[in-house]
Amino acid sequence: MIVMEVRELTKRFGGLVAVDHVTFQANQGEVLSIIGPNGAGKSTLFKLITSFLPRTAGRVIFQGEDITGLSAHLVARKGVVRTFQETTIFKEMSALENVVIAHHLRSRATSVGLFLNTRVARQDEAAFRDSANEILDDLGLSRVRHEEARHLPHGHLRALGIAIAMAGDPKVLLLDEPFSGMNPEETDRMVAMVRGIRDRGVTILLVEHDMRAVMRLSDRIIVLNFGRKIADGTPREIQSDEAVIEAYIGREDDELGI
């Protein structure tokens, strides 16, 4: 079943076409990776899908509904949630507070309701706290829940970034380079974590440079180069695709003998 459809999505920065008529579909419950050399437009594509950048042209259809042009917070509310490169978290809150506030898009109370502490607001708050503890347990963060986020080690911060995204109960989760800067051991743990999320029925779009992790995790892979989609297939197909090899290591040049 197709959960998300991206049609002819395009972004121009002046004369530069960062994303050039990219079209693809994501199926329910799969891990779909987007790879490509630096500057291929992967992160820009993510920002376009989640409305963090306005598009030049094209559409994004999520569960049959056109979500192009909605504000970023509304896209998140629909169930399309992104994580950020590096460690984007609320640094001056504890791990638990980070995940509790991240439940915001499930909040039913109005601003006035929050101020007056109505029954709905109190119910929400209790439910968010329980759910946050559960998410932290699932992602192996329960021991550091009261630790201030900026004091957490790198691996935990990445996990916390995903915990924040999970709090919104996403249908489609967009992970932006979750493995960068990780040692093999941390990567293994993160691979298991992403699989666990996928097994809960969450569709995952993954931008990543760590090819070993990408090949292990992905059901399908899309390759971008200079903003254009040059290949689309299973990991095995991608590994033997001429266009992909050319994009990554260049064409063999007979005259130069390389």
Add this chain to the structure above:
Amino acid sequence: MRLRVVAALAGLALYLVVVPLVFRESRYLLGVLTTASVLSLISLGVWLTFAIGRINIGQAAFALVGGYTTAILSVKLGVSFWLCLPASGLVAALVGAVIGWPILRLKGVYFAMITLTLTEAARLAALNGGSITQGATGILNIPLPGEVTLAGVVLVPAFRALNVHLAFYYLAAILLVLGLVTVTRIATCRLGWIFRSLRQDEALAASIGVNVAKYRVLAFALGCSFAGIAGAFFTVSQQSIYPSSFGVPDSVYYMLYCFLGGLSYVSGPVVGAFVLFLGFELLHGLREYQMLTYAAIMITLMLWLPNGLLSLRLPARPGVKADTA
């Protein structure tokens, strides 16, 4: 927790009962305390914009908006002060929302600069407001608050029938307590967490479904309404308003009260306003050296206690601290 409740009640009793009883005939002292209370209220509004990570040096503009609202409504249309007061807060909040919507996209020093020019723009608007604001002449002879009756029962007697200074002291005290309760409640409920999330990372806040633009405007407009109410108070207690009644130096002071009181605490602006304003008055005897000494004390405070006066006793609570860069 228990101890804090007792301390708060004791402070409240001192503020609302003991001080007015002891100083009821001391017009000067009562006046100084009244002013400090209302300055605290304005600074609480500035604190709300600090809470979302914006340095606001435009608060005097909204005090001016509130002041003129009350002056125009009461002098030209004969509206009772007790309606002018909330109307001033409302008008200031509306103006704040309209102006805040576009300018809150700016951050850091850019937002601060824009708000600074806002203060000056408000003064020029009042100066060139023609017959509405009466230009440099200002609006004079603003009536004192009248009486409030409900079903024949006098709830608040007319101020001219009372010890006016004591009456204004109480009005200021009640406004400040209400303001403090409001802001404390905001800071402790989810709204406070939303504001903190905005201060720490707006993009991340948007990614978790927070309507960033809406909450930014909400915090700013609420802060502006505090300025509007306080502006209305000063206008009626001085029975006049001029374009220069609230200016750039005032805006800077309101911001400094927050800084020097401690941005991490809701009570920071109140402590800052009281300590600094009373301090300034106490230095009165130094005459031409008053400003110099005051400035030296301020600089020393900033160097010695960069997290504000309140960091002296209370341990800094993580997560509530401001990073406005």
